[in-house]
Amino acid sequence: MGLMDSKRGLVVGIANDHSYAYFIAESLLRHGAQCLFTHLPGEKMLRRCAKAIGQLSVDDPWLEPMDAGSDADLDAVFDKIGRDFGSIDFLVHSIAFADREWLEAGKFAATPREVFAQALDISAYTYMAMAERAAKIMPDGGAMVAMSYYGAVKAVPGYNIMGVAKAALESATRYLAADLGPKNIRVNTISGGPLRTMSALAVGGFSQILEWVEKKAPLRRNVTGKDVGETAVYLLSDLASGVTGQNIYVDCGYSTMGL
Numbered sequence: 528m529g530l531m532d533s534k535r536g537l538v539v540g541i542a543n544d545h546s547y548a549y550f551i552a553e554s555l556l557r558h559g560a561q562c563l564f565t566h567l568p569g570e571k572m573l574r575r576c577a578k579a580i581g582q583l584s585v586d587d588p589w590l591e592p593m594d595a596g597s598d599a600d601l602d603a604v605f606d607k608i609g610r611d612f613g614s615i616d617f618l619v620h621s622i623a624f625a626d627r628e629w630l631e632a633g634k635f636a637a638t639p640r641e642v643f644a645q646a647l648d649i650s651a652y653t654y655m656a657m658a659e660r661a662a663k664i665m666p667d668g669g670a671m672v673a674m675s676y677y678g679a680v681k682a683v684p685g686y687n688i689m690g691v692a693k694a695a696l697e698s699a700t701r702y703l704a705a706d707l708g709p710k711n712i713r714v715n716t717i718s719g720g721p722l723r724t725m726s727a728l729a730v731g732g733f734s735q736i737l738e739w740v741e742k743k744a745p746l747r748r749n750v751t752g753k754d755v756g757e758t759a760v761y762l763l764s765d766l767a768s769g770v771t772g773q774n775i776y777v778d779c780g781y782s783t784m785g786l
């Protein structure tokens with residue numbers, strides 16, 4: 528019997544088979560969940576996302592376009608899930624965006640206002656926007672998880688405005704947990720270690736971060752997508768029935784080191 532048998536939910540953030548969302552979906556499916564998906568609008572995005580989902584062996588996937596920066600897109604997707612399935616049990620938010628021009632060491636202080644606003648909107652506000660809509664189709668309670676990073680709590684050169692956005696995401700998680708807890712909906716984040724994905728490559732000096740973590744982390748390696756996928760299953764399953772408002776580090780222990 529799977530930990531996620533008879534649970535259905537939405538996974539947002541598969542760009543390709545390197546995405547954290549891809550590995551989270553892989554784990555969820557392996558543990559028996561039914562996953563619904565969205566892709567960033569556009570032919571190329573659809574093709575890449577559908578190809579990755581094909582590799583997960585999902586027959587006839589439920590896959591809809593959604594730009595999380597658009598309230599109309601968010602409404603359309605969650606309304607359609609309500610019409611097609613009635614309810615869901617979980618939500619995975621695995622998206623972020625910041626203009627890569629400003630993700631370079633030494634450029635943080637000069638971040639333009641509109642770059643700040645967009646990074647905070649897409650990377651943090653959208654968790655609230657999705658949580659609000661998802662909660663309406665979770666009549667029996669549910670669970671949500673979003674992806675954060677250590678740059679939320681420490682200055683990681685080059686991570687810049689994304690660090691500020693992740694701090695907002697982690698804080699929003701605690702407020703969402705307080706708001707939605709009375710409806711038996713749990714809200715958490717995973718702070719994942721560096722993983723070579725399309726978004727990660729936009730961060731200046733990313734390869735050095737990988738090398739550094741491998742040398743310094745207690746487990747002497749970088750995380751795998753599966754490390755994070757399995758923790759997402761834990762948080763979204765009944766195993767974590769008393770866990771909400773938390774940020775769980777899946778980083779081979781890197782964040783626990785002082786030096």
Ligand SMILES: NC(=O)c1ccc[n+]([C@@H]2O[C@H](COP(=O)([O-])OP(=O)(O)OC[C@H]3O[C@@H](n4cnc5c(N)ncnc54)[C@H](O)[C@@H]3O)[C@@H](O)[C@H]2O)c1
Nearest residue numbers: 540541542546547595621622623674676721722724726727
């Ligand atoms: N890769 C890492 O090192 C790392 C570490 C910790 C946390 N994270 C976080 O993991 C999450 C997933 O990123 P990833 O590393 O898998 O990269 P990725 O590029 O594979 O995924 C990012 C996703 O965000 C989506 N996205 C961007 N703007 C969007 C919008 N307006 N509407 C809808 N979707 C949008 C993209 O389509 C893509 O699917 C992000 O929150 C990222 O910050 C990544």
